Each structure stands twice: as structure tokens, then as C-alpha cells.
Amino acid sequence: MEPSYLEILGTVLFGIAVLHTFFVQKILHWSHRFPKGSFAHGFLHLLSEIEIVFGVWAALFLIGMGYLTGGKSVVEYQESLNFTEPLFVFCIMVMAATRPVLAVARTGIEYVSWFLRKTLRTPEKLTDIFVVLTLGPLSGSFITEPAAMTVTALLLVSMFHSPPARLCYFLMGVLFVNVSVGGAMTPFAAPPILMVAQKWGWDF
Template sequence: MNPTTIELIGAILFAIAVIHTFSTKYFERLAHSQPNHSGLWHLLGEVEAVFGFWAMVLVVFMFFIIGQTSAIEYVDTRNYTEPLFVFAIMVIAASKPILVLAGRIVRVVASVIPIDRQVAYFFTTLSIVPLLGSFITEPAAMTLAAFLLRDRFYTQGISNKLMYGTLGVLFVNISIGGTLTPFAAPPVLMVAAKWGFDMQFMLSTFGWKAAIAVFVNAIALTFLFAKELTAMKKPAENGPKEDMPVWVIATHLLFLVGVVVFAHHAAMFMGLFLFFLGYTTAYSRYQDRLILKEGLMVAFFLAGLVVLGGMQAWWLQDTLKGMSPTALYYGATALTAITDNAALTYLGSLVEGVDDQFKYALVAGAVTGGGLTVIANAPNPAGFAILQKYFNDGSINAGKLFLAALGPTLVAVLAFQLL
């Protein structure tokens, strides 16, 4: 382990960025106490801006230490497919016709559950939608679930405990719920081809365990807050006032499926996305505002994570290599909280000569810890951006999120370690 100067700086800046994500409220307070620079402090108070900002600082250091050519080459050789994909899928999945369809599906499923309709809707959104992420990808499932929860619950002024509890379960369930297939969860996607993880393997090794944990988490939270959910004001109607033509929903679904199919090919799915923007402009009467700003901020966050994460291989890979399978599982769960779980599994896949126990422990640990922090799993910033303004002071406390996700994470630990 002999890091270069720039690798050491990269590790230090990464640590600062992690601390920064837990300290955004401090910058919000500065924005009020120092109005002359409130714009800058507000920017630094946005969680989505944190890693992008510190990635920029890293690039500046690189220009001075290793030179312009090497710095540009480093930035150019990073893979930004995931940030671009999350941006595109987040905007499409949050479009009005897709949300209308998702809402109808959740209502139909909830209607067959013999409990209070509001409670059933809550349970279904936190269980079925995360598992749906195995087929429409986790970022799409996160976006859908966050909007459904926002419109049905968060806008009604629910208690702070329920807000954090819901977010914790949502983040954990999305992270583990995408493991029924080899293409939906970012940490699985990073190793599936190299390690030969196909659909049958994922279902038999990870998927059924994850599904049990997802349902247990959703049931537990629903039971704990059943009284508050039951007392909530029921929606006056089951959906938007205006009808949504089937052909409009079908067209949006085609765009969504197209982006998912070409998820590994940025030029293809971004081309489809640009067509989507043109289509929504042409048929604006069927649309609400597209969440372009929110999507771009999430992409900025993830791109910054890619740039900073590329400098962490020197310590992270050696750390993973020296662990036993059990230690690796718990280590991966913990490391995921301060790194991106896809980056973690990617670095682990570079270790040669590993056995099946190593592979299982690394992937299971990476998805288990994916709900503990906003940086742990690529879809988390999407849910964060959609729901944060409904929390106190319009921001989500990272410590409270960690505590809220701890219980669901322990359920996932039991599922992956004991079943």
C-alpha cells in the first residue's frame, strides 16, 4: 500500500466529503447568518452538491500536482454511464403518465389486502415497488416509490418519526429489492458478467432472501405506525382529475423500457431521453413539470462520487482482500455507508482468485448497507431529492436517517446470514 500524493489527497477529500454530507445543516445556518454569501452556503448545504463540489476540488489539485494532461485524462477515463442513467430514468419515471400508472397498480394491489386502504397503500408502496425495482431498475423504483409516498403521505404533514422511518425502510428495501435479477441493482451489475451471476443464480442465492426481508421491513413499519396511517385523511379521489389516455401511458412506458434496455450504453439511452423531452413538449397537456433540475443534481452527486471514488482503490481493495467471508460481509455493509456500494463491488471484483464465499459476502454486504446513508446506493439521492423538503427545515438529518435505516438493515443482515 504505497499511495501517491494525489491518491492521499483524494482519500482526504473523500473523507471530507463524507463528513460534509453529515454537516449540511451547518451550511444552511451560515446561509442565514451571512446573507452576503447565502447563495454559496445554500449550495454547500445541498447534499446533492457535496461530492460534485469536492470532486472539483480534487481536479484542481490534480492540475497543479500531476499536470493538466493527466488531470484531464483521469476525468475523461471515468465511467459516467450510471450518473447519466439515473438522471434519465429518474426524469422519465417521475413523469405524470408513469406516476398515474404506478398509482393505479399500487391501488389495485392495496385493494385486495383486507386492511384499511391507507395502510394497505403504504405497505404496498414499501414492498411491491422496491421488488419491482428488480425489473425496472432500482433508480426507477426509487423515483416511483418516493413520489407515491410524497403525494399520499408526506404532503399530509405526517410525524417526523414516520417520515424518517419510511425513508429508512425505503432506502434499505430499494437496495436489497433489486437483487432478484442481475441487471437492476448497481452493485450486482458491476460484477454480474465477470462472476457469472444470471437470473436463476440471483433468485436462488439472493432474491428470495431479499424478498423476505423487504416484506418483513414493510410489515414492521406499517404495524408500528398503523394508528397514525389509519387516522390520516383519506384522498378524496383515486388519482388525478383528468383522464390519462392509454396511448400516452404506453408511449412513456416504451421510453422507460428503452432506457432500461440500453442502460449500459449512454449514447443510446441519452438519445432516447432527448426524444422523450421532445415528445413531452409536443404533448405538454399530459405532463407536469419534469424534474430536470432534481435529476441533474442527483447526477452531479453521482458523477462526483465517480471522480472521488476512483482515488480510493489503493486502500479499499487491500482492505477487502484481507478479510474472511464473515468479516467481509460485515465490512462491506459498514464500508457501503461511507462509499458507493457499486464502487465497492467493482473494486472487489478486481481481486483475483476469490471463491464463491467471497463473492456472496461482498455483494450481500454491499446491498445490505445500501440504505444507511445517502451515498451508500446510487438511487438514494433520487429519493432524497424528492422527499427532503417535507422534513423539518427542508433537509434530512444524516444521523437520523442512519438510525432509521439501522433496524431494516439488521433485518437484511439476518436474511442474508441466517437463511
């Protein structure tokens, strides 16, 4: 089956968006070559923001879609989408980043860490990191993956002052893996599992 022009456009733009994510630091470096406040500086600085990468290329895709199939089809496509899942994740992450939630999480982790240090005679900092990277992701089975990721990441940030880049990447990788494992222990914690849990008979 021959792919349509729209499918080709979507594939190409998605590939460019993925590549764009790897070049944001380079684009930020390019922006410094232009006078601060100039259009080129502002535009390149905007493109160096990782948060907007897929949004920019998605907007270009919709423009291309409108050119190929008409503006009405773009509106119909937008109205057919269900944004419940991303809104749910957004709300959960905002709530998880509030002070009461972080305070409760920090208190619980400090208590467990203190108990392990007294029992096993382990170093304080190492024990704290172990507990955060273990209990935090495991809590994702109950408070959802996005909430566990937010709480654990914020707790890790508060534990270090100007850490080396390699350590940051290492902790981030461990956090991603652990949160993925922790969120898979219940059928409602991970958004991807939540989407198929009912059809596959995984729900309670």
C-alpha cells in the same frame, strides 16, 4: 507501500466531503446570519445543498491533481472515465418520474391495496403504505432499482401531508432496504450487480 500525495489528497477530501454531508443543515443555519443577497449568504446557502457536496470536493480534488501532476494528467484521467452508468441511472430516474409511469404505478397499487383491504379488513392508510413499500421495491427487479426508488418515493410523498420528521426517516430507511432487496432478484436491476453480473455468471 507509501501512499502518494495524490492518494492522500483524495482520501482527505473524500473524508471532508462525507463530513460535509452531515453538516449541510448547520451550514444552512449559518447562512441565515448574513444579509440575504450577500456573497456570504449565497455561498453558504450553496454549500448547504446536499446535491453539490461531492461535486464541490471532486472539483477541488481535480484542481489539486492538476497542481501535483499537471493539467494534462487531469484531462487524461477525465477521458479515461466511463459515464455510461450514471447517465443510465439519470435517464431511468427521469423517465420513472413522468406522469404516465406514476399513473400506472398508482393505479396498480390502489387496486392491490383495495383487494387486501376487502380481504383482510385492514386500515386503508396502513394497507396503502404496506403495498407501496412492498410492490414498489419488488418492481425494481424489472424496472431497475433507480426507477423503483423514484416511483415509490413519489407515491409515498403523495400519501402524506406534513408528516413528522421521524416518520419520514423511518419510511426512507425501509424504502432503501426494500429497494436493495428487490433490485437483487435479477442481474440487471441494480447498478452494482449489473457491473459484475457478466463476470460472475449471474446474467441470463
